Amino acid sequence: MSILRIESLTKVFGGLRAIDDLSFTIEPGSVHSVIGPNGAGKTTLFNLITGVYTPTSGRVLIEEQDVSALPTHSRAALGMSRTFQNLQICMNMSAIENVMLGRHLHLDGRFLPSLFRLPRIVRGDREARERCAELMEYVGLGRYINAEASGMPYGALKRLEIARSLAAEPKLLLLDEPAAGLNASETADLDEVIHKLGQAGVTVVLVEHDMKLVMNISEHIVVLNYGKKLAEGTAAEIRRNPDVIAAYLGAA
Amino acid sequence: MSDHKVQSSALAEENPSVVARPPVEEMRELKRLRWQDFVFSPRYGGFIALLAAVLIAPLFLDGLYEFDLAILVFINASVAITLNLLVGYAGQISLGHAAFFGLGGYGTAILATRHDWPALAALLAGVLLVAAVAFLIARPILRLKGHYLAMATLGLGMIIYLVITTETGLTGGPDGMSVAPMEIFGYMVFDELVWYWITGILLLLIYLLAVNVIESPVGRALRAVHGSEIAAINSGVNVTHYKTLIFVVSAMVAALMGGLFAFYSGFITPTSSDFMHSIEFVVMVVLGGMASVVGAVVGAVLLTLLPQFLAAMADYKWLTYGLILMLVMIFMPKGLVPTLHGWIRRWIP
Numbered sequence: 001m002s003i004l005r006i007e008s009l010t011k012v013f014g015g016l017r018a019i020d021d022l023s024f025t026i027e028p029g030s031v032h033s034v035i036g037p038n039g040a041g042k043t044t045l046f047n048l049i050t051g052v053y054t055p056t057s058g059r060v061l062i063e064e065q066d067v068s069a070l071p072t073h074s075r076a077a078l079g080m081s082r083t084f085q086n087l088q089i090c091m092n093m094s095a096i097e098n099v100m101l102g103r104h105l106h107l108d109g110r111f112l113p114s115l116f117r118l119p120r121i122v123r124g125d126r127e128a129r130e131r132c133a134e135l136m137e138y139v140g141l142g143r144y145i146n147a148e149a150s151g152m153p154y155g156a157l158k159r160l161e162i163a164r165s166l167a168a169e170p171k172l173l174l175l176d177e178p179a180a181g182l183n184a185s186e187t188a189d190l191d192e193v194i195h196k197l198g199q200a201g202v203t204v205v206l207v208e209h210d211m212k213l214v215m216n217i218s219e220h221i222v223v224l225n226y227g228k229k230l231a232e233g234t235a236a237e238i239r240r241n242p243d244v245i246a247a248y249l250g251a252a
Numbered sequence: 253m254s255d256h257k258v259q260s261s262a263l264a265e266e267n268p269s270v271v272a273r274p275p276v277e278e279m280r281e282l283k284r285l286r287w288q289d290f291v292f293s294p295r296y297g298g299f300i301a302l303l304a305a306v307l308i309a310p311l312f313l314d315g316l317y318e319f320d321l322a323i324l325v326f327i328n329a330s331v332a333i334t335l336n337l338l339v340g341y342a343g344q345i346s347l348g349h350a351a352f353f354g355l356g357g358y359g360t361a362i363l364a365t366r367h368d369w370p371a372l373a374a375l376l377a378g379v380l381l382v383a384a385v386a387f388l389i390a391r392p393i394l395r396l397k398g399h400y401l402a403m404a405t406l407g408l409g410m411i412i413y414l415v416i417t418t419e420t421g422l423t424g425g426p427d428g429m430s431v432a433p434m435e436i437f438g439y440m441v442f443d444e445l446v447w448y449w450i451t452g453i454l455l456l457l458i459y460l461l462a463v464n465v466i467e468s469p470v471g472r473a474l475r476a477v478h479g480s481e482i483a484a485i486n487s488g489v490n491v492t493h494y495k496t497l498i499f500v501v502s503a504m505v506a507a508l509m510g511g512l513f514a515f516y517s518g519f520i521t522p523t524s525s526d527f528m529h530s531i532e533f534v535v536m537v538v539l540g541g542m543a544s545v546v547g548a549v550v551g552a553v554l555l556t557l558l559p560q561f562l563a564a565m566a567d568y569k570w571l572t573y574g575l576i577l578m579l580v581m582i583f584m585p586k587g588l589v590p591t592l593h594g595w596i597r598r599w600i601p
């Protein structure tokens with residue numbers, strides 16, 4: 001059973017076909033990448049998968065279930081989590097609370113138990129806090145455990161988003177340019193984190209411009225150009241695909 | 253010592269992965285609760301201060317007038333705390349909250365006075381009426397953002413105010429209506445001191461319940477709606493649900509306080525639901541500090557007492573009042589409590 005299936009998906013903005021009759025399938029496990037020049041439609045694709053945008057036509061299936069009609073938060077409940085190219089951090093919250101937000105679906109979010117602070121709420125939050133502190137350590141943010149999000153540098157916030165996504169314990173993790181703005185050693189750390197996740201059984205879909213990172217860790221790559229699928233295959237296949245080479249040279 | 257600090261943070265900038273993972277002992281150290289965390293926490297320090305104030309104030313209050321002010325402070329603070337959950341925490345402005353206060357007040361007053369309902373039943377009915385109204389309009393209205401939401405809630409407030417003013421047969425029109433005294437289990441509540449304890453204990457209760465909500469998954473979801481709606485929905489937060497929830501809850505508390513206010517004053521007029529009153533509630537929240545429970549209480553105290561203190565200035569009263577509000581917002585844009593907290597934090601990190 002595939003974990004994610006895109007079926008003739010199209011998204012039109014005004015006259016622009018940002019995603020144009022796109023189909024592909026993501027099998028569970030390991031790391032997959034979606035690459036393409038700037039404006040190819042990668043972020044739009046993520047927004048369609050998560051339900052932030054409604055497609056002009058076509059379908060999105062998660063574990064063979066058509067989710068096209070589901071709102072974003074219900075899709076998250078199916079085990080999907082993502083990070084954002086343009087950071088989406090709650091600057092009015094502390095760093096660890098941002099990560100704890102990611103655990104929302106694992107906690108009791110009903111009003112009355114929270115209002116009366118039932119023991120399960122206290123226990124749930126305490127456990128969540130500990131777990132999220134561990135996750136922050138895991139992505140290399142140990143020294144920010146007591147920090148406010150608004151006081152953290154860009155590179156740390158990128159990793160904070162990854163920690164928040166991991167807090168959800170997703171089956172499918174969508175990462176939109178996680179390495180953008182990171183220095184070489186941070187990127188190497190990220191490479192390791194993503195690799196570990198893939199091995200832990202999380203299906204990772206990575207959008208990334210850092211070709212070294214992409215080629216290193218992805219088993220399967222989809223190349224987009226002008227919203228269309230230009231090529232699909234393993235890193236080795238993509239590297240020698242003449243269309244891909246042309247598109248990238250053309251874009252540069 | 254300080255040299256060492258500078259060095260290690262410089263190192264951290266260069267190569268975060270080296271310093272990023274502190275040893276476990278250091279983490280425990282960071283997590284341990286210190287006395288300042290206790291004193292500055294709304295659940296402990298804030299609540300104990302409020303409790304002490306409510307308990308001790310009657311020893312110093314002198315005469316009906318001062319008790320009257322205290323009761324007004326308690327009523328306003330209760331509304332401000334819950335309005336703050338909506339405005340300060342969830343980031344959804346409401347410029348029509350006095351309408352819920354007035355609607356609750358009139359609903360309660362009409363049932364208790366004209367239809368001889370028992371006081372508690374009338375209060376409950378007033379609250380439920382407002383809950384129903386708030387729930388019905390929550391969905392369409394909370395889809396709007398920023399200025400548009402402000403306009404919509406403003407319009408809503410005006411419509412309710414207009415209905416109250418023009419339905420003369422029911423509400424007594426612009427002149428208002430007198431309200432039968434509150435009778436609970438055969439006991440007539442007239443005494444100011446009894447009202448003091450009713451509203452004071454209610455404030456303490458509302459304060460504590462509000463802190464409970466804030467420090468829970470619900471509170472986190474509300475703040476996330478403010479911080480990044482996109483992050484919230486992608487984390488599985490049903491944003492519409494939580495917006496509606498907190499809108500309805502804050503409207504219900506406003507309605508309850510409106511009902512009690514009607515009983516307490518024995519009289520209610522449409523001004524209780526007008527635009528100025530809505531603005532006053534919002535200013536309490538903003539002045540005291542958005543997303544601060546203690547701030548809402550401080551804002552309510554200031555905004556209730558300031559006009560009284562300034563009364564001696566006669567003609568210059570409102571001018572001075574406006575000036576004080578402007579100065580606070582210019583020099584303390586985050587509101588009184590968060591700004592003061594920030595300053596203290598600089599001395600006691």
Ligand SMILES: Nc1ncnc2c1ncn2[C@@H]1O[C@H](COP(=O)(O)OP(=O)(O)OP(=O)(O)O)[C@@H](O)[C@H]1O
Pocket residue numbers: 013016018036037038039040041042043044045085
């Ligand atoms: N909300 C929108 N309204 C109108 N046009 C949009 C919208 N979102 C994206 N687009 C357009 O769709 C195209 C694809 O954009 P998208 O952000 O998906 O590209 P991308 O592959 O993520 O690019 P990058 O590598 O720069 O992040 C672009 O031409 C963009 O201008």
Ligand SMILES: [Mg+2]
Pocket residue numbers: 042043044085
């Ligand atoms: Mg993009």
